[in-house]
Amino acid sequence: RKEVEQDPGPFNVPEGATVAFNCTYSNSASQSFFWYRQDCRKEPKLLMSVYSSGNEDGRFTAQLNRASQYISLLIRDSKLSDSATYLCVVTYSGGYQKVTFGIGTKLQVIP
């Protein structure tokens, strides 16, 4: 089983739609969780951290479910500019430091 798993998609959604992505992780001791956005052939950019209580930033909502070991990203009222690949990131800081990126989920918002 991969340490971090994402459905690569693509998810094709119409403008204005709500779309959700999940990301599962295998290490129950993982400590920090993030969503990054990556446009084609560009660098990843931090979208939001994911907190235990869930958090929202405008149209974006991130949630963490430790019991089932997954994080989610919800995008409401999708815009054309939301088209990108969304990367899930999980970190572990114990006796060693580890950061693991998922392969990303591609979102295409259609006019």
Add this chain to the structure above:
Amino acid sequence: DADVTQTPRNRITKTGKRIMLECSQTKGHDRMYWYRQDPGLGLRLIYYSFDVKDINKGEISDGYSVSRQAQAKFSLSLESAIPNQTALYFCATSGTGARRWEQYFGPGTRLTVL
């Protein structure tokens, strides 16, 4: 100006050549990282450094070496490049404390080894 810069942006080289990729940052961050990205594999950590005197191997360090010349500079070397090192390479930085894993990436170096 960009906070994290990488040079070169593109490089084509031949098998067996020594290559150095350079990364500079103006964010004042102590922590720096080198990743490679391959289609279908996501980003994989090559090396990371939490301060000038600290160097750590990541998931895929074989065939690579690094040097942390200063807080702001972290370079990646391929001692003898091979074709399966063809990839997109990213440098990243992060701060310390509660936000120590929030990483900021450079624009990437596209490396092709023939």
